[in-house]
Amino acid sequence: TQLLEQSPQFLSIQEGENLTVYCNSSSVFSSLQWYRQEPGEGPVLLVTVVTGGEVKKLKRLTFQFGDARKDSSLHITAAQPGDTGLYLCAGVNTGTYKYIFGTGTRLKVLA
Amino acid sequence: DSGVTQTPKHLITATGQRVTLRCSPRSGDLSVYWYQQSLDQGLQFLIQYYNGEERAKGNILERFSAQQFPDLHSELNLSSLELGDSALYFCASSAGPWGEKLFFGSGTQLSVL
Numbered sequence: 001t002q003l004l005e006q007s008p009q010f011l012s013i014q015e016g017e018n019l020t021v022y023c024n025s026s027s028v029f030s031s032l033q034w035y036r037q038e039p040g041e042g043p044v045l046l047v048t049v050v051t052g053g054e055v056k057k058l059k060r061l062t063f064q065f066g067d068a069r070k071d072s073s074l075h076i077t078a079a080q081p082g083d084t085g086l087y088l089c090a091g092v093n094t095g096t097y098k099y100i101f102g103t104g105t106r107l108k109v110l111a
Numbered sequence: 112d113s114g115v116t117q118t119p120k121h122l123i124t125a126t127g128q129r130v131t132l133r134c135s136p137r138s139g140d141l142s143v144y145w146y147q148q149s150l151d152q153g154l155q156f157l158i159q160y161y162n163g164e165e166r167a168k169g170n171i172l173e174r175f176s177a178q179q180f181p182d183l184h185s186e187l188n189l190s191s192l193e194l195g196d197s198a199l200y201f202c203a204s205s206a207g208p209w210g211e212k213l214f215f216g217s218g219t220q221l222s223v224l
Contacts, residue, residue, distance in 0.1 A: 042113065042201050042215025043154070088154060092210070098167055099210065101146075101154040 003027075004091055004102035012108045013079055021074045021105045023089035030092055032065055032072045033099075037086040079109045114138065117202050117216035125224055129190040132219045136183055136204030142166070143185040144205070144213065145177055149198040160185055161208040192223045 004025045013019055023032070031050040035043035047056050049065035049072065056063045060083075062075040072089055089102040114137035124130055136143050145157040156169035160179035171177075174192075179185045189196060199220050203213040 041217050042115070042203070043213075044113070044215070045212055048212070098169065099144075099156060099213070101156075103153050 004089055004100055006087075006089060006102040006105045008105060009103065010106050010108075012110065015080055015109055015111050016078050017109075019076050019079055019107070021076075021087055021107070022071070023073070023102050024071045025091060025100075026070065027091070027093075027100075028069050029100075030069070032069070033090045033092065034063055034072070034074055035088045035090060037088060038084075043086075043088055076107075079107075081109045081111050083107060084109050113214040113216060115202060115204050115214050115216035117200075117219050119219060120217065121220045121222075123222045123224065124192060126192055126194060128192050128223075129188065130192065130221065132187040132189070132200055132202075132221075134185045134187070134202030134204075134216060136185070136202075137214050140204035140206050140214070141183065142205045142208055142210060143179055143183070144203040144210070145171075145185070145187050146201040146203065146215075147198050148201060148218070152198075154201070157187070159210070166208055189221070194223050197221055197223045 007022045033048045034046045037043040047063045052067045052069045054065045060077045064073050087105045091100045116135040118133045141162045144159045146154050148154045157171040158177050159167040163179050174190050177187045199218045201218045203215045
């Protein structure tokens with residue numbers, strides 16, 4: 001069974017701090033996506049990374065796909081209260097095109 | 112707004128009962144996915160339909176069933192409900208069968224008492 005472990009599980013930081021969330025698996029994925037979910041809403045796609053070693057930037061968010069396509073990280077620079085939410089990574093298996101969602105990281109940014 | 116509509120938003124029922132959750136995908140999307148989200152299990156894939164046909168199955172219990180209708184809306188039927196079925200149920204849609212990009216609805220919060 002493919003599993004995606006995210007760390008940390010919970011993170012509470014002050015506005016302006018930097019943080020990194022990790023998504024790890026022992027399985028190889030064809031691509032990996034990151035979603036953010038706010039209370040009362042469904043997950044919203046932030047980015048898709050498809051190439052090993054790929055780095056994508058979305059304003060203050062930097063996403064990296066591991067060289068072996070087994071892990072990924074999300075780095076947020078100068079966090080803001082609006083970044084608060086549940087961050088989910090999702091690995092996509094090429095053969096089945098099934099999404100395996102990670103365990104999630106709950107981020108709270110305090111003003 | 113993702114364009115995916117789920118009803119009802121909240122549902123409270125008793126053990127042993129049966130409920131139906133409804134989902135309308137984004138205009139033009141042919142695939143519908145159902146997910147269950149609970150605090151201890153995270154987001155679990157249940158089932159996918161593409162253009163009316165079942166395409167992929169995940170951890171869906173035999174007490175649960177789903178279908179996609181000709182107008183592409185989908186329904187998830189949950190029967191013989193148990194306390195442990197209490198969770199957020201999400202529907203997502205994508206344009207094609209491969210799910211390159213999922214758009215999620217706001218979910219149905221099911222509480223089984």
